[in-house]
Amino acid sequence: MNTTTTRTPAPPARPAAAAARPPRPSRVSSWARRAPLLPALIFLVVVTQLPFAATLVISLWDWNALYPDDRAFTGFGNYGTVLGDSDLRGAVLTTALLTATVVLVSLVLGLALALLLDRRFRGRGVVRTMTITPFLLVPVAAALMWKHLLFNPEYGLLNGLLAAFGDLFGFTAPQPDWISEMPLIAVEAALIWQWTPFMMLILLAGLQSRPLELTEAARIDGANNWQIFVHLTLPHLRRYIELGGLLGSIYIVQHFDAVFTITAGGLDTANLPYVVYQEFYQAQDYGVASAAGVLVVLGSLLIATFALRVVSSLFREEGSRS
Template sequence: MSDVSTNALARGDEDDFEHRDPDNHDLEPAPGGKTALARTGAWARRAPLLPALIFMIIATQLPFVATIVISMMRWNAYYPDDVGFAGFDNFVTVFTNVNTRKAIWVTILLTLIVVIISLLLGLGIALLLDRKFKGRGIVRTLMITPFLIVPVAAALLWKHALFNPEYGLFNGFLKMVLGDDAPQPDWITNNPLLAVAVSLIWQWTPFMMLILLAGLQSRPMDVVEAARIDGASNWQIFKHMTLPHLRPYIELSTLLGAIYIVQNFDAVFTITSGGLGTANLPYLIYQTFYQAHDYGQASAAGVIVVLGTIIIATAALRTVLSLFKEEN
C-alpha cells in the first residue's frame, strides 16, 4: 500500500486520495454524488405515494375549491336566468339570516351538551373498566358497540324502539312499573333537542371512554402505589395524579368529539327532520340546497362549517402532537 501511495503522489495524482483516509475508507462521495443519490432515494420513497396524493387532491380539494367558487355566485335553480357573480353577498346573507343564527346556536348547544356529558360518562366508565375483574375484556367489547353502529341505524333505533309513544321501550317500562295508568309521553315532541342529544351521547360515550381508558393505562403505576403507601386517598390520587395525567387525553377527546358532532346530520334528519327547533348547520345546508335550491347560499354555509371544523381540527392536531412529545 505504501508503494502505491508513493507512486500516486509522485505522479501528482491527488484525486485518488481526495476522499480517502489513511485506512483506505471513503470520507465522502465524489462532488455532486451525494446530492444526486439523496434526490434519487427521496423520489424512490415518495413515488409510490403519488397516486394516493393525486387521488386525495382530486377527491377532496377540487370539490372544496368548486364549493368556494359557487359560494360567490348568485345561483338559484328556481331562477335559471339570474345566475352571476355575487361576491360575498351569500356570506352576508348567511350570517344575517335568522334561521342561520338559530342553526348556529343549536349547533353550539348540541355540541356542548353531547361533548360534556359524553366526556363525563366516558371518564366514569373508563375508571371502572381500568379495574381488574372477571370478564373485563367482554365488558369492554360490549361497551364500544354503540360507537360501531351506523349513525342512521342508531338514530332509527332511538326514534322507533325507544322514544315511540305507542310501542317504545321507555313507555313500556313506565307501564310495567306504574301500571296501565302510567303516563305515556311523546318524548321527541316534548323534548326534541334532548332526544337528539341523548342518542348522540349514547353513541359517542364509548369513543370518549376508549381515549380516556388508554390514558389511564399509560399512568406510571409505581408512582400511584407509592402515593398509596404514603397514605394518599383515592380522591387525592385522582385529583392530583390521575386528572393531570389525563389532561391531554381529555383535550383530545373533547376536540375530536366536537369535530364530529358539529358535522352531525344523521340524528337530526332521522329523529326530528330538523323540526321543533333542532335544525343545526348541516341540516340547514341540506334545506338550502335540496329544498330551496339556492346553491350559492348553501355553498357559503358549507364553507363556513368547513372553516370552523378546520379551526377545531388544528387545535386537535396540536393536542395530539403535545401528547406525543410528553410521551417521548
C-alpha cells in the same frame, strides 16, 4: 546495505461530523421513494380539494336552480346572508349547544366507564367489547333505533319501562311523546349513547399509560382514592380529555344523521349541516348553501387545528418518557 523505504503520507483525517454525515440521496432515489404515494395523493386531491374549491367558487355567486337565468356574481354577499339570517343564526346556536352538550356528557360518562373498566375483573374483555358496540353502529341505524324502539310513545321501550314501574308501585305513569316534548334532548341522547364509547376508549388508553409508581408512592404516603384521582389521574388525563373533546366536536359540528332521522330538522333542532341540506336540496339556492358549507368547514378546520396540536403534544410527551 541499508535500504530506505519511503512511506506515502496518510490522507488527512476527515472531521467526525463529516464522517458521520450520511450521503445525500439523489433526486431520482427521492422520487422513487415518493412515487408509490402519488396515486393516493392525487386521489385525495380529486376527492376532497376539488369539490371544496368548486364549493368555494359557487359560494361567491347568486345561483338558484329555480331561476337559472338570474345567475350573478355577488362576492361575499351569500356569506352576509348566512350570517344575517335569523334562522341560520339559530342553527349556529343549536349546533353549538348540541356539540357542547354531547361532548361534555360523553366525556363524563366515558371517564366513569374508563375508570370502571380499568380495574381487573372476570370477563373484562367481553364487557369492553360490548361497551364499544354503540360506536360501531351506522349513525342512521342508531338514530332509527332510538326513534322507533325507544322514543315511540305507543310501543317504545322508555314508555314501556315507565308503565311497568307504575304498575309495580300502583300508579299511572306518564307516557310522554319524547320527540315532540323534548326534541333537542332526544337528539342529544342518541348522540351521547353513540359517542360515549369513543370517549371511553381514549380515556382508557390514557389510564393504562399512567405511571403506576406515582400511584403506589401516593398510597404509601397515605393518599386516598379521591386524592389520587384529583391530583394524579386527572392531570395525567388532561391531554386525553382535550383530544377526545376536540375530535368529538369535529364530528358533532358536522353531524346530520340524527337530526334528519329523529326530528327532520323541526322543533328548533336544525343545525348547520341540516340548514345546508335545506338550502341546497329544498330551496335549490346553491350559493347560500355553499357559503354555509364553507363556514362549517372553516369551523371544523379551526377545531382540527387544536386537535392536531394536542396529538403532537401527546407524541412529544410519550417520546420524552421513552
